[in-house]
Amino acid sequence: MSKATNREQVLRLENITMQFGGVVAINNLSMEINQGEIVALIGPNGAGKTTAFNCVTGVYEPTNGIVYFHGEPIVVNHPQGKMIKQYGGINGELYANRKPVAHTPDRITHMGIARTFQNIRLFKSQTAFENVLIGTHLRKTSNMFTATFRLNAKEEKANRKKTAELLEIVGLADVANELATSLPYGKQRRLEIARALATDPTLLLLDEPAAGMNPQETDELGEFIVDIKNRFNLTVFMIEHHMNLVMDISDRIYVLDFGKQIAEGTPEEIQKNPVVIAAYLGVDEE
Amino acid sequence: MWDTIFPYLLSGVSVGGQYALIAIGYTMVYGILRLINFAHGDVFMVAGIIMVYLAASGLPLWLCIPLVLLITVAVGFLIERAAYKPLRSAPRMSVMISAIGVSYTLQNLVLYITGGLNKQYPTIPWISETMAIGAAKTKVVTVITPFLVIALVVALVLLINKTKIGMAMRAVSKDFETSQLMGIKINNVISATFIIGSFLAGVGSILFFTNYPTVIQTSGAMPGLKAFVAAVFGGIGSIPGAVIGAFIIGIMENIIKGLDVILFKLGIIAQPVGLATFSDAFTFALLIIILIVKPTGLFGEKVTDKV
Amino acid sequence: MKKLIALVLAVMMLVPAFAMAEDVIKIGVYEPASGSNGAGGKQETLGVQYANQETPTVKIGDTEYKVELVIADNGSENDKAPSAAQQIISAGASIALGSYGSGVSIAGSDYFKNANIPVIGLTCTNPQVTAGNTHYFRVCFLDPFQGTVLANYAFNTLGVKTAYCLGELGNDYDQGLIEYFKQSFEKLGGTVFKEDFPSKTQDFTSYLSNAVAYGAEVFFCPVSIEYSTLIIQTASAQGLEMPILGGDTLDSNKVAEAATGTNIKVIITTFYQEGANEKFDNGFKAWLNSDAEAMTNNGGNDMIAAVSVMGYDGYYMALEALKNAGSTDGAAVMAALPTTEIDGVSGHIKFDDTGDAIRTSAFVKTINNETGAWEFVAEQSVE
């Protein structure tokens, strides 16, 4: 536990285990992320990184464990029903007396956690502008009738302005009216980030934001992530394979292998960690 | 009481057997293509119409029956090649719409050929004869249907478990893309599925129309839908499930038709209250209940979507 | 390409509107040619067509008009009725005939009314067809009458006390006739059990089992030809012992065929019995035998259906009304109809105040299970 302990804790995972049938995808993962940090989650393919994201964002309900967001438990679960017998993780009894808490992904987004996807999931029939505009929908105050009869013109105008600004910030203003899926790969990734920002998050989860980018684009992306973090006062939690990017911008790094956390620390510490080198970097070099 | 209920069970088992033969076609196609083949009920109807015209042309019946099965199989095969194969990479909704389109086309084609009038199904000797079971009288076909169905299902299960094409079918239904990569000729497997499904629908049509001997362009719609419900009820993709589902639906449906009588005999009601109105609707109520309570059906396997 | 389509469409819109020659008068034939009443509708149309080729012209005032039939298929479905009616109306018919089936007649009624075209119902027996309007007439008897005749026959002649009635859901003809049968039968002291089956039913086994279980002694099913043939065949397979009673819809060679070679006794009431008018019988048969298409539409043999007779009489009634009106205008024909009378094949036809033909008797017929022919049983009237 290093430099950031004095800051407010934004996200904390406590003993998260995710088991699909007999397969334990994440095994007793605990981690914390503090206000203003950029934290990276790394690990070989199939280590359970995206599953961890899905547990936080409500796509999956973890088999066991708690997720706190700004101190509030947003996910609580313990093995139930058939899973009690099948359970392959540890600490299964820890939360047995706590009432399970589960939210749908949209509720989680409401609370202020926004995400992007590993395999870009833009709204394919919509323009870049519309994609971002949809992100503003959840903060609306209008209802269906006022929206239909255009009684929410003021709000709509504000949302459009916000969208335009976001596109400007991510550098996509010139392609605002292009179909999202017709954009080049790098721009699609940026657009996904802009869309996530439109939901007014306090925590941004980025799932391999640099995947498929060349070194130059990756460098630019790094600067961009730091820039938006500062501009919107965000905390960033990202999964990434580009080690240069991870080492450049992360405050801390968690390393996952076969669902288990094998290391945690600053980039320098991780780079020197023999366990990581053996399990991960070594494998990766082949 | 038993004497009252028995006739309904008897016709329920018979009609259930006929639904089962159609349901297998649905369940196999769904297992492999994840497609509700809306036209399958119409293939069943077309088999009936082909029989009508073949018999009318003066061919002897022993020749008509294999010919009907052959042509039905050809129809099923052609439908797949013409209407589903070009859409293999299209969204599922497009394929389903295409299936609805095929159903619409087959019905209109038959409407045109028959001039919109009912056609009398030829009388097939022996199975059309009347026989007595206890107090009830019925056609021979009613009695042989369940046995024939079971025999065909056993043969089919053997085919799927013991032959190469059966193994390929199982592989494709588990994982479409991977089996393609493993060198399985997907199109052949799909064609085989449609051929088997159509063959069974053809057999089903002979049994069904021998019992209820008129054919019209809409004859296939209701049995088709009910057979589909049976397939879902049993757990789509599972052949024994489809058969059991079909028998349950056949029996329940006939019991509902006789429910007024049963209630009347029990002294609960003095006049029919018209519950028979719900004989078709009941099937769908059953469908919705099973989808909500156990979406995978009685014997289905759970499939998880990857995010 | 788009422009071409637009042009073709535009031309098509204009063509059908203006195509009327001076000395042609059109009579609409509003009948089902497909659907569950298709067979009956076709036979009814045959009567009209035969009458039309027998008398293809009519003299109205001093002008000789050629009569042209506008045949529109209402598909036996109430939702297809409006467009069939509209087809006749837009063709400029002065009067229309039809339909087989009371439901479609009612469904199309308002369209003719709004277009000021009178209609002569041929075999639609439900009272609601003519009740409360001035444009609909009919040449056949009504269901209250037919229902009473059937109830009397069942109770008094057959001597049965319990009847099972089966009708199609949503079929006005079935429902109406059963209702009137039920009223009369219960008044006589009998018991009635009534059930309905959904449209497109093919499996009647359970309904037959129901009839037996209720202890019924007669099975009354005034349903369409298609359903009644299925019921008779299923009844035969199940060894049904009670007679099947039906209304005029069962008067068809198809029904007779279904009962041939079985032990099922089928008794019906109808408008006409073959042999009552030899001139018509011979002429009609000769025509059927000379016209292959007509023969097919009659079900493949030259047995005369009562509905064909009604079609024939309806056509002459229409001609007579046109002559009396002295005009081809629908409204004028409508005004002339209440006073029009003819001596038809089915008897003298004259309308009462509601526009219904005054009829006092119906023919009771049964199927000879060996020859497959309809046999005359009795001419029945009410009191």
Add this chain to the structure above:
Amino acid sequence: MNQKKSKVPMIVTLFLIAAIYIAVFIAEQTLPSTSMLFTVLKKGAVYALVAVSMNLLNGFTGIFSLGQAGFMLVGAYVYGIFTIPVAQRAAVYQYFDGGIVQFTVPLVVAMILSGLAAAFFAFLIGLPVLRLKSDYLAIATLGFAEIIRAIFQWNGLGPVTNGSNMLRGFPNFNDFNITDGNGNVTVYLSTLIPFIIAGVCILLIVLLINSSYGRALKAIRDDEVAAEAMGINLAHHKRLAFCISSFFAGVGGAMLAMYQTTVQAKSFTSAMTYEILLIVVIGGIGSVTGSVFSSFLFVACSEWWLRFLDEKQLIGDFEVPLLRTGFRMVVFSVIIMIVVLFFRRGIMGDKELPDLLSRRAAKKGRAVK
């Protein structure tokens, strides 16, 4: 950063629509009222509304529902039950002693009730059904439509629904015509009014589609997972779309009742739903303009232009082969299959009339390919 669209295409579109309404009005006053044109226009207007309501679900929200006929049935019955003049009820409900509803409500109120009743049914059905995935949802909604049909046919409800028998005698389109004292029509409105009703309803749907909610629905269609991650409540929005679509299907049902002048449960079969679905497909899934256009095209072809295919045609002495009852529907089916297989985007794809008129759309269209 300019998001300003050119206003010109929009203005041209509005102008075109206004011109159509004026043309309908003039045609109605000048052409004989028996012309087939008006039948097509009336029925087309009804189908346009129903098709657009189905498109809202299938095209814009990506919910593959096949329950449209059921909701139309509810709408048609509610309209009939509340508007049949009390004096006529004894005749209509002849087997049920005139029924138990012995009052009428004004026409507009009845139409709104039709929509609300359909929406209410949709709400109930939606609770369990909307959780299902694509094809299961389709078959479940189809099943629900059949169940609704059976319920309305049940004689036990006869005093309200008239059992399986016909409802009739309620105000229909012809009652919109203005007549003088002698019953002669002075101003024909029997086509214009259905146009206006359908137009207003479709306008509401278009406004909804282009609002923030409409964008959310389209997002759900494009990617449910991403939409949910953007904070869109799937269950809520799907239910909303389902109920709204059903509301308008109910209103469409009421209009169909007016068009047909009679209502009977047995005609609201799954075949009707399929027909509407095919209209939507031909018009282009996701295009309101397409649905409207193809409704009129479909109705015109089936009721009018292609009718000749069902009758014998002589060219000189040559009898054109194949033409007899049913051929029209065969030709129709073949056309539909061609569209389904080879022109999957339908007439309009997902473009609207203003898009066609603007250059931006051309670019958008190319980008999709």
